[in-house]
Amino acid sequence: MRVLYFSWVRQKVGVAEEEVAPPPEVTDVAGLMRWLAGRSPGHAAAFAEARAIRAAVNQDFATPDRHVGPGDEVAFFPPVTGG
Amino acid sequence: MRVLYFSWVRQKVGVAEEEVAPPPEVTDVAGLMRWLAGRSPGHAAAFAEARAIRAAVNQDFATPDRHVGPGDEVAFFPPVTGG
């Protein structure tokens, strides 16, 4: 699974993207966020305020209950500000 | 008094502008139109349908009762069509 970070989420995590292999019990966006938060202090800081973070799965906006699986591209970012 | 004609009013009258000296009893736009209509068959044809003609006095749109005098610039034209 490819995970991308943008804006201050990227800054806090410390990388723009990474390949991850979460355990099988991670099945949705919310679960993935909880699991990612445990990867490093940077991840923990980024995901501390889960409500401030939006997600996209395969480049479409996704709600926390959206299913995620091994082949997906999942992105985390603050609410978009427009151009 | 300088009188200008535009669009089909100009085509019917046959000139784009002329200097005229109407008699003192011509005091408003409506009176001027009636007096001009008597100047030539072209004028008569142009002013036959007075309701289809709009006027301006000194470059401001004017109603038929608008006063006109010797120093004025008076223009007659169909309703404007915009650009």
Added chain:
Amino acid sequence: MTAPRVRVQEAPFDPAAETAALLGGRTDIGGIASFLGVCRADDGLEAMVLEHYPGMTERAIARIAAEACARWPLAGCTVIHRHGRLRPGEPIVLVLTASSHRAAALESCAFLIDWLKTRAPFWKREEFASGETRWVEAKAEDEVSAARWEESRPAAPA
């Protein structure tokens, strides 16, 4: 704000140069809305001849441009209208409105072009490939489009 620039001319105009002149190195302008009116080839139209009233036409446009600047918080606005014989595909009119906020620019641009296309002192003659020519008559529907601006006030600037 800069005084509105208004020109009525036979020659073509250059939208890029006019936009650059309006921006003029300023850094308080958030956006420029524009409308470029182009001559359409409806019904085999060969050319459109636009007649104007030199002096009055410019004054009338300058008045409406000043009204736009009073109704919306504009950093500047430019209106250029051509007259004479115009062929299909040729630009006829350019409206540019600059503001720090997009709503003011967009609304004032629509206001100006609605007025120009319906109430500006121009008279249009259409020339067709058949050799026929006719003077265009004022349209009632256009009056509705321009009239809506008299009922509504612009939204408060954001």
Added chain:
Amino acid sequence: MTAPRVRVQEAPFDPAAETAALLGGRTDIGGIASFLGVCRADDGLEAMVLEHYPGMTERAIARIAAEACARWPLAGCTVIHRHGRLRPGEPIVLVLTASSHRAAALESCAFLIDWLKTRAPFWKREEFASGETRWVEAKAEDEVSAARWEESRPAAPA
């Protein structure tokens, strides 16, 4: 109608060339509405850094441009959005909408720029002369501006 042209790029763009490409010698276009968004120097802003999501941002813009083409009778539309570091006075975004009738061009242009300025997948960081930087937060008022398009349908084409 021509498919919408959508680009997200770091390089500057040329509104005149884009307008000419949209007109492309056609004689059925009555007007082109446009909005050129420019970086403002609010509060001592030194630069605006626009981050986007390569792939998703283009797709999202292409989707809204297709929606504009479905809602209004457009002959074509172009959206170009820059990303990266932009200085005050620099153009950021260009929207062009072409139609045989002005209302369709004007309304769809306003629709697109409202969406782009509020809902397009971009994240803005402001850099100030003081050395301070901050991520811009999404504004509630912008949501209102974009939301009004969801209630109203466009007027019937004239």
